[in-house]
Amino acid sequence: MEQEERETETEKTDGEILLIRPREPGGLENSRLLKALREGLAGVRLQEVTEVSQLEAMTDESGRLAPEGWTGKHLALFAIDLGEYGVNLEYTRLLGWLRSHPKSLEGWTGGVTADADSDLYTKSAARELVFTANRAGCAFVGRPLVEGTKTLSNFAIVASNLGTDLYGAYVESIKLLVKEMAKSQKPDKERKRELLVLHASSHKSSNTYAVWQGVKQYLTDISITEIGLRNGTLADCSGCPYKMCLHFGERGSCFYGGVMVENVYPAVKKADGILLLAPNYNDALSANLTAAINRLTALYRTTSFADKAVFAIVVSGYSGGDIVACQAAGAMNMNKGFWLPANFCLLETANDKGEALALPGIQDRADRFAENMLCQLAY
Numbered sequence: 262m263e264q265e266e267r268e269t270e271t272e273k274t275d276g277e278i279l280l281i282r283p284r285e286p287g288g289l290e291n292s293r294l295l296k297a298l299r300e301g302l303a304g305v306r307l308q309e310v311t312e313v314s315q316l317e318a319m320t321d322e323s324g325r326l327a328p329e330g331w332t333g334k335h336l337a338l339f340a341i342d343l344g345e346y347g348v349n350l351e352y353t354r355l356l357g358w359l360r361s362h363p364k365s366l367e368g369w370t371g372g373v374t375a376d377a378d379s380d381l382y383t384k385s386a387a388r389e390l391v392f393t394a395n396r397a398g399c400a401f402v403g404r405p406l407v408e409g410t411k412t413l414s415n416f417a418i419v420a421s422n423l424g425t426d427l428y429g430a431y432v433e434s435i436k437l438l439v440k441e442m443a444k445s446q447k448p449d450k451e452r453k454r455e456l457l458v459l460h461a462s463s464h465k466s467s468n469t470y471a472v473w474q475g476v477k478q479y480l481t482d483i484s485i486t487e488i489g490l491r492n493g494t495l496a497d498c499s500g501c502p503y504k505m506c507l508h509f510g511e512r513g514s515c516f517y518g519g520v521m522v523e524n525v526y527p528a529v530k531k532a533d534g535i536l537l538l539a540p541n542y543n544d545a546l547s548a549n550l551t552a553a554i555n556r557l558t559a560l561y562r563t564t565s566f567a568d569k570a571v572f573a574i575v576v577s578g579y580s581g582g583d584i585v586a587c588q589a590a591g592a593m594n595m596n597k598g599f600w601l602p603a604n605f606c607l608l609e610t611a612n613d614k615g616e617a618l619a620l621p622g623i624q625d626r627a628d629r630f631a632e633n634m635l636c637q638l639a640y
Contacts, residue, residue: 277333278302278439279326279369280309281316282340283351291342294376297409297428298340301435313354316365324364325398335369336442337399339390343375347382356389359397367398367603372438376409383408388591392583395590395605400637402441403567403598407434441567454483454638457528460538461490461549468617469540469576472609472627475618476574479631483638486528488520490549495520495556521556529560534570534638535599541577541585546592554592561597570637571599574630578612602637604630 280298284290308328310316321327326335341352359365371394375383387406395401408415409431416430423433462470477485529535539546546554571593575582586606594601607630611617 277306277308277331277336278442279328279335279337280307280340281337281355282309282311282342283313283349283355284311284342285349285351286312291344291376294340294342294374294409297376297431297435298374300432302338302439305439312351313358316355316358320362320365324362325367326365326369334443336439337366337369337371337394338374338439338442339371339394340374341376341386341390343377343379343382343386345378347377347379347386352386352390356393359393363397365397366394369399370442371399371401372405372407372442373401374407374409374435374438378411380410380412380414383410384591384595388587388595391595391601392587392590395601395603398603400603401594401601402438402444403565403594403600404596405438405442405601406595407431407438454533455531456480456483456485456534456536456634456638457532458485458487458536458538459490459525459550459553460487461547462538462540466614467538467540468609468611468614469538469574471615472574472576472607472617472623473536473538475624475627476607476631476634479628480634483635486532488524488528490520490553495549495552521553525553525556526560529557529566529569530564532569534572534634535593536634537571537573537589537593539573539575539585539589541575541581544581544584546585546588551592554597557597566597566599569599570602571605572602572634572637573606574609575606576609576611576617579610582608582610602633604633 280302282298308331310319316326319326319328342349343352371391373387373390375387377383384406387408391401391405413427413431416427416434419434420427420430423430425433458473460470460473464470537550539550542548545551571589573586573589575585575589577585586608590601590605593599607626609617609620609623609626611620617623
């Protein structure tokens with residue numbers, strides 16, 4: 262993207278955006294993605310990197326990304342070309358670099374554009390990227406993904422709402438994402454914060470709940486509400502027609518009522534942050550947590566979650582915690598639009614009852630996770 266193309270137009274973003282657009286050296290360019298970025302980022306001052314070696318050169322002695330001459334907010338837009346088969350070798354190198362530099366994106370806020378010559382891969386690749394960058398310290402705005410599938414048919418509703426064509430909706434979505442990324446957030450330390458904890462765990466035997474107790478002891482000066490979603494208390498969403506869902510959502514309700522309407526909806530509206538206690542059940546979120554997230558749809562129709570943070574504690578018996586954490590981020594941040602603070606998830610591995618609290622260093626990790634939650638909830 263040429264410099265003169267970056268600095269035209271009138272509407273400016275506060276500061277700059279670091280455009281991270283991994284591409285194989287010598288590989289073919291994705292002309293549609295380049296055109297959409299050029300139009301969607303018109304008027305925005307950019308620094309662009311296309312190779313991991315460039316990020317390495319921007320990293321300071323502390324391991325943090327520090328581009329030379331940077332001004333304003335630390336905003337990073339990842340633009341991923343996935344081709345027909347979902348493969349981009351430089352993108353894979355980017356994932357490896359972020360995983361080996363766990364402080365590299367501290368203080369940064371991100372968004373993602375993923376483009377493919379297919380109806381597949383955009384969401385799965387973006388979800389993996391968001392999880393990986395988040396563990397490197399990057400926060401993400403609610404609904405941080407703009408995806409360009411082969412036909413762009415995923416923009417049909419947006420195009421209709423905006424009165425434009427599918428490609429026009431693609432470009433406008435990039436513009437809107439950048440505006441969301443650039444919004445200011447200032448700490449408000451005067452108001453007591455509200456945290457909602459959702460779980461479906463046994464208090465007596467759950468390692469996940471035990472880790473939560475270890476975190477909870479460090480969460481001072483915030484109000485905590487816990488809601489248990491055990492078997493028999495929650496019906497899953499059955500996919501009501503849009504207008505029916507909207508009708509009930511406008512009344513702060515849902516056709517199926519129950520604990521979601523009576524307890525969860527009011528608590529979500531009140532909360533500054535939501536913590537999911539998410540044990541790894543068969544490499545997936547538990548059925549009751551999944552049902553609760555699905556049932557948030559009616560409330561989401563009429564309520565913005567953009568200023569509400571989402572956190573998670575994930576405990577796996579043996580492996581796969583990253584799968585569950587990706588599901589939590591995908592459902593709550595990328596779909597429902599909750600803000601994803603940096604390092605949103607505490608991941609542990611413990612199988613036998615009581616094993617989690619005996620893990621080496623668990624109290625230090627619980628303390629750091631609680632400290633991060635308090636810091637993030639101050640905004």
